Amino acid sequence: MAKAALVVGGSGYLGQHLTRALIGGGWRVSVTYRSNEDAARAARAAGAAAVRCDVATDEGASAAAAEAERVGAAVVINCAALSQPRKCQEDPQAARAANSPARLLRALAAVEGATPVFVHISTDQVYKGDRAVWAVGDATEPVNAYGETKLAAEDDVREAAPPGGAVVLRSSIIYGPEAPLASVGRPLFVQFVEGALRKGEPTSFFDDEWRCPVYVGDFARAIEAIAGARGVARGGFEVYNFGGPERLSRVDMARAVARACALSEAAIVEASAATVDRGVASPPDISMDSRPTEEALGFSMARFEDALRQHVFVGGGA
Ligand SMILES: NC(=O)c1ccc[n+]([C@@H]2O[C@H](COP(=O)([O-])OP(=O)(O)OC[C@H]3O[C@@H](n4cnc5c(N)ncnc54)[C@H](OP(=O)(O)O)[C@@H]3O)[C@@H](O)[C@H]2O)c1
Incomplete structure (x- = not known):
């Protein structure tokens, strides 16, 4: 029988891509959603089961765990979050509730006989960002409520890792097709960059904020590796x-989009992040060393411009 996966937060950007990729890879997929009914309908049409639940409540967490039990999930991937830093800053209580997997982990622990691997999606914003290239063992010191709640969530997972094991993936900015x-x-x-460049209107991009953008398709590869024979984190x-x-x-990213879409770079205006009030502090440099991840999972992460050309703006965009 095909392996089964539960994608918690399957109606979000990453969750939708994972759902599509896992179904394409022969998995049986269930998703949870909280409010995006259109995504739930489309997931069902694509062959997934979809269950509505709010993992910030005991009832919702139990419903998600029951679905994991029903399908015999080999892996539960937690993509549920209040994922926009500004919204987290405005409502830290809502951020704590949505971003904590504690209830979900408790509910999964109560499920008889279920031993899925739990994959939790965290963020590069657990790092302070005052220098380049962070390693997993480096100090964590978030500069905003989003990073704080995501770091607390990692502790939740550490403290209540299910018998099947748990893996935390500290993601950089995720890009890919719509x-x-x-x-x-x-x-x-x-x-957004492609749209701005097509209009040719001068648009500012930060030249002093660095990330290691990650191609959305690499998450499905990671799940295959984690759930597969390599047994990453089995029981740990x-x-x-x-x-x-x-x-x-x-700015580097915007120039790469221009090249991938064969558009002029003339509209790209270089600016400092300090010139814009985003309503939330943003760590300047949270570039990361992900080479140990590649070694453990057995594949190389996509290069930004290559993935743009191969998967996002195929044929140079619209
Ligand atoms: N996107 C990025 O560039 C990026 C970068 C680093 C880390 N991450 C992390 O990656 C994960 C996925 O990000 P994303 O971009 O896919 O986020 P997203 O598009 O905002 O999706 C968030 C998902 O969480 C669900 N959700 C929110 N609150 C919930 C709750 N209380 N109970 C149940 N479900 C809830 C949403 O459901 P509805 O939409 O149905 O309400 C949606 O399915 C998040 O943990 C995020 O922090 C993302």
Whole structure:
């Protein structure tokens, strides 16, 4: 029988891509969603089961765990979060509730006979960002509520890792094609850049904020490796940085989009992050060393411009 996966937060950007990729890879997939009914409908049409639940409540966490039991999930991937730093800053209580997997882990522990590997998606924003290239063992010191709640979530996982083991992936900014099932109701960075360049209107990009953007398709490869024969974290607890191989500023990313789409770079205006009030502190340099992750999982992360050309702006975009 095909392996089964439960994608918690399967209606979000990453969750939709994972759902699509895992179904394509022969998995039986169940997703949970909280509010995005369009994504739930599209997931069902694509062959997944979809269960509505709010993991910030005991009832919702139990419903998610019951679904994991029903399908005999080999892996539970937790993509549920209040994922926008500004919203977390405005409502830290809501951020703590949505970003903590504690209830979900408790509910999974109560499920008889279920031993899925728990994969939790964390963030590069657990690092302070006052220098380049962070390793997993480096100090964590978030500069905003988003990073604080995501770091607390890692502790939840560490303290209550299920018998099947747990893996935390500290993700950098995720890019790829549009959400494949339904809109996620917010602009996506590389699509925003393409739109701005096509209009030719001068648009500012930061030249002093660095990330290691990660191609969304690499998450499905990671899940296959974690759930597969390599047995990463089987019965244990592991934390990995999950970023692409390059340290890029927003200007670097915008120029790569221009090249991939054969558009002029003339509209790209270099600016300091200090010139914009985003309503939330943003760590300047949270580039990461993900080479140990590549070694453990057995594959190389996609390079930014290569993935743009091969998967996002195929044929040079629209
Ligand atoms: N996107 C990035 O660049 C990025 C970078 C680093 C780390 N991450 C992390 O990666 C993960 C996925 O990100 P994403 O971009 O896919 O986020 P997203 O598009 O905002 O999706 C968030 C998902 O969480 C669900 N959700 C929110 N609150 C919930 C709750 N209380 N109970 C149950 N489900 C809830 C949403 O459901 P509804 O939409 O149905 O309400 C949605 O399915 C998050 O943990 C995020 O912190 C993302």
